[in-house]
Amino acid sequence: MIAKQQNQKAWFMVLPVFLLVAFSAVIPLMTVVNYSVQDTFGNNQFFWAGVDWFRNLVHSERFHSAFLRQLLFSGIILAIEIPLGILIALSMPRRGWGVPVCLITMALPLLIPWNVVGTIWQIFGRVDIGLLGYSLTALGIDYNYTQDPLAAWFTVVIMDIWHWTSLVVLLCYAGLCSIPDAYYQAARIDGASRLAIFRYIQLPKMQRVLLIAFLLRFMDSFMIYTEPFVITGGGPGNSTTFLSIDLVKLAVGQFDLGPAAAMSLIYFLVILLLCYVFYTVMSNIGMESTNHGGS
Amino acid sequence: MATITLNDIAHCYSGPSDDPDDYALKQLNLAWRDGGAYALLGPSGCGKTTLLNIISGLLIPTKGRVLFNEQDVTSRPTEQRNIAQIFQFPVIYDTMTVFENLAFPLKNRGRSKKEIDPRVIELARMLDLEDNLHTKACHLTADAKQKISLGRGLIRQSVNAILFDEPLTVIDPQLKWQLRAQLKSLHKQFGFTMIYVTHDQTEALTFADEVVVMYEGEVVQVGTPEALFERPEHTFVGYFIGSPGMNIVPCAVDGDRLRLNGHEIRLGQRYPAPPPGARVELGIRPEYLRLQPPDRDGLSVAIVRVDNVGRHQVARVALGEQLFNVVAADLSGLTGDRASLVIDPARANVYVNDQLYRGATS
Numbered sequence: 001m002i003a004k005q006q007n008q009k010a011w012f013m014v015l016p017v018f019l020l021v022a023f024s025a026v027i028p029l030m031t032v033v034n035y036s037v038q039d040t041f042g043n044n045q046f047f048w049a050g051v052d053w054f055r056n057l058v059h060s061e062r063f064h065s066a067f068l069r070q071l072l073f074s075g076i077i078l079a080i081e082i083p084l085g086i087l088i089a090l091s092m093p094r095r096g097w098g099v100p101v102c103l104i105t106m107a108l109p110l111l112i113p114w115n116v117v118g119t120i121w122q123i124f125g126r127v128d129i130g131l132l133g134y135s136l137t138a139l140g141i142d143y144n145y146t147q148d149p150l151a152a153w154f155t156v157v158i159m160d161i162w163h164w165t166s167l168v169v170l171l172c173y174a175g176l177c178s179i180p181d182a183y184y185q186a187a188r189i190d191g192a193s194r195l196a197i198f199r200y201i202q203l204p205k206m207q208r209v210l211l212i213a214f215l216l217r218f219m220d221s222f223m224i225y226t227e228p229f230v231i232t233g234g235g236p237g238n239s240t241t242f243l244s245i246d247l248v249k250l251a252v253g254q255f256d257l258g259p260a261a262a263m264s265l266i267y268f269l270v271i272l273l274l275c276y277v278f279y280t281v282m283s284n285i286g287m288e289s290t291n292h293g294g295s
Numbered sequence: 296m297a298t299i300t301l302n303d304i305a306h307c308y309s310g311p312s313d314d315p316d317d318y319a320l321k322q323l324n325l326a327w328r329d330g331g332a333y334a335l336l337g338p339s340g341c342g343k344t345t346l347l348n349i350i351s352g353l354l355i356p357t358k359g360r361v362l363f364n365e366q367d368v369t370s371r372p373t374e375q376r377n378i379a380q381i382f383q384f385p386v387i388y389d390t391m392t393v394f395e396n397l398a399f400p401l402k403n404r405g406r407s408k409k410e411i412d413p414r415v416i417e418l419a420r421m422l423d424l425e426d427n428l429h430t431k432a433c434h435l436t437a438d439a440k441q442k443i444s445l446g447r448g449l450i451r452q453s454v455n456a457i458l459f460d461e462p463l464t465v466i467d468p469q470l471k472w473q474l475r476a477q478l479k480s481l482h483k484q485f486g487f488t489m490i491y492v493t494h495d496q497t498e499a500l501t502f503a504d505e506v507v508v509m510y511e512g513e514v515v516q517v518g519t520p521e522a523l524f525e526r527p528e529h530t531f532v533g534y535f536i537g538s539p540g541m542n543i544v545p546c547a548v549d550g551d552r553l554r555l556n557g558h559e560i561r562l563g564q565r566y567p568a569p570p571p572g573a574r575v576e577l578g579i580r581p582e583y584l585r586l587q588p589p590d591r592d593g594l595s596v597a598i599v600r601v602d603n604v605g606r607h608q609v610a611r612v613a614l615g616e617q618l619f620n621v622v623a624a625d626l627s628g629l630t631g632d633r634a635s636l637v638i639d640p641a642r643a644n645v646y647v648n649d650q651l652y653r654g655a656t657s
Contacts, residue, residue, distance in 0.1 A: 180384065182383070185348075185351075185353050185380065186380070186444070186447075188353070188374055189351065189380050190447060191374045191400060191404055192403050196403065200388045200390060200391065201388065
C-alpha cells in the first residue's frame with residue numbers, strides 16, 4: 001500500500017455552502033432550541049429550564065389532542081386523495097384536445113394561494129350566502145361549520161381534496177405517460193385483464209411518483225395552517241385546531257415562547273421521522289429480492 | 296401453427312385516404328409459410344413495425360384482409376389471435392418473479408397450477424433461466440429480460456407465430472450472437488413461424504430463410520439472402536444490402552453492349568431497348584469488381600481512397616465522374632493513383648427506373 005498524501009484544503013471549497021446553510025437553517029433552528037430550554041418573564045431575562053418544556057408538552061392533554069387531530073386529518077386526506085388522484089389520472093385522455101383541457105383544469109386549483117382557497121370555501125360553505133352551505137341547508141341537511149365540528153371537518157377535508165388532489169393527479173399522469181406502449185401491447189398479447197394491467201404494469205411503474213405524491217401530501221397536510229385558520233380559525237371549540245394552529249396560538253397568542261419552541265422541535269422531528277419511515281417503506285415495496293439461485 | 300396470408304393490406308394512420316402518400320403501408324400481398332423463418336428488413340420508418348402490428352392485431356389495417364389458415368382474422372383482437380410478440384425493449388412485469396412472468400399468459404387464460412408449473416420449469420430450462428426462477432425479474436440483465444419476453448411467447452403451446460420487433464437492439468454485441476443462436480435452435484425445435492423485423496442486414500441474412508425487403512411502405516423484394524445479394528429487384532435492395540452496397544451508376548444499354556462513360560462493355564445477356572427517356576443504370580456489387588495494375592486490360596480509373604475494413608480492403612475509384620467501391624482482399628499490388636477496373640459481366644445487373652431489367656442470354 002502506498003500512503004496517499006492527504007490534502008485537506010478542499011474543505012475550504014464547501015465553506016460558502018456551510019455558511020449559507022448555517023445562516024438559513026442551523027442558526028435559526030438553534031434559536032428555537034435556545035428558547036426551548038429556557039423560561040422568561042419578560043424584560044429579556046431568561047432562566048434555564050432544562051427539558052421541562054418538553055416533559056410538560058409530552059404529557060399535555062392539549063398537545064395530545066392536537067396531535068391526534070393532525071394524524072387523523074393527514075390520514076383522511078391521504079386515504080382519499082391518493083386513490084382519487086390515481087383514478088382521475090387513469091381516466092384522463094392520453095392524446096387529443098382533451099389533454100390540454102384536462103391538464104389546465106387540473107392545474108387551476110394548484111395556482112390559487114392558500115388563504116384565497118380558505119376564503120373561497122369559507123364563503124362557499126356559509127349558510128346564508130354560500131352556494132354549498134345554502135344548498136345543503138335547503139335540502140334539509142343540518143350543516144353549519146361554525147357550530148358543528150363534523151361539518152367543520154367535512155368542509156376542511158373537502159377543501160383540501162379540492163385544492164390538492166390535482167397534484168396527485170398530475171404526478172400520476174406523468175408516471176402513466178412514461179410507460180411505453182410496448183407494455184400495454186405485451187399485456188394484450190399475454191391476455192391480461194384491465195385489473196391485471198393496473199396491478200402489474202401501471203401501479204409498479206407509478207411507484208416512484210406515488211412515493212413523491214404521498215410524501216408531499218403528507219408533509220403539506222401535516223403542516224396545514226392557512227386554510228383551516230381562514231375557514232374555522234381552529235373551531236368550533238378546538239375541533240379543527242391542528243398542530244400548526246395550536247403552535248401559533250401558543251407562540252403568538254399566549255406568547256409562551258419556551259413551550260412553543262419545544263413544540264416546534266417535536267413537531268419537526270415527528271415530520272422528519274414519519275417521512276423517513278414512509279420513504280423507506282414505500283421505496284422497498286415490491287423491491288425485495290427473493291433470490292435463492294444464482295445472481 | 297398457421298400459414299399467414301396478407302391480402303391487399305394497406306394502412307394509413309389517419310384513416311382511409313385518397314392520397315397514396317398518406318399510407319404508411321402501401322398495398323401489399325404476402326404469404327408466410329407455416330414454420331418459416333422470415334425477416335422484414337428495411338430502414339427506419341419503412342413500415343416494418345406497422346406490418347408486424349397488423350399481423351399481431353395491435354393495428355387493424357385500413358384496407359385488406361389478414362388470413363390465418365384461410366380464416367379471416369382481420370378484425371380479431373390480439374388476444375384471440377394466439378400470437379406472441381417480442382419488442383425492441385424487454386417488456387417484463389417488474390414486480391413479478393421470473394416464474395410468475397413466464398406463467399402470466401397461462402394464468403390469464405385460466406389454466407390450472409398443475410398445468411402451468413411443469414411447463415414453466417421446462418421452458419426455463421430451455422432458456423437457461425432456471426437458476427433465476429424465483430428472482431424478481433427487474434433484477435436481471437437486459438438479455439435475460441429479453442429471454443423472459445421470449446419465454447412468455449413460447450409458454451403458450453401452438454402459437455400461430457412469434458413476431459420479433461428488433462429484439463436485439465439493447466443487447467450487448469457478444470450476447471447478441473448467443474441469443475441469436477439460441478433463438479435459431481428454439482425455432483428448429485418448436486417449428487413456429489417466425490417473423491423478425493430488423494434494420495440490420497447481417498441479422499436478417501443469417502437468421503431468415505426468406506427476407507422481405509421494405510422501402511417507403513412497399514415490399515421491394517422477397518427472396519433468399521442469395522437472391523437479394525446476386526439479383527436485387529430494386530436499386531434500393533442493391534444499395535441497402537451489402538457493405539458497402541451495390542455500385543449503381545448511370546449507363547446506356549444497346550443489345551448486349553453496355554456504354555459507360557464512353558467505354559463499351561460486353562454483357563452476358565442481350566437486352567431489349569429500354570423505353571425512351573427512362574433512367575438506365577448499371578448495378579454491380581463491389582465484390583464483383585476487380586482492380587489491376589494500370590497497364591493491363593480494363594477501364595482506366597483513378598484511385599481516390601483505400602480503406603481497411605477488417606480482413607478486406609475497400610477502394611474508392613473514379614471513372615470520370617462515376618465513383619465505384621471495389622472490395623478486394625489485398626490491394627497492395629497497386630502502386631500509384633491509377634488502375635484498371637474489370638467488371639464481371641455475368642454479375643452485372645441493369646436497372647431501368649430503379650427496377651431490375653431482364654434480358655435474354657445471348
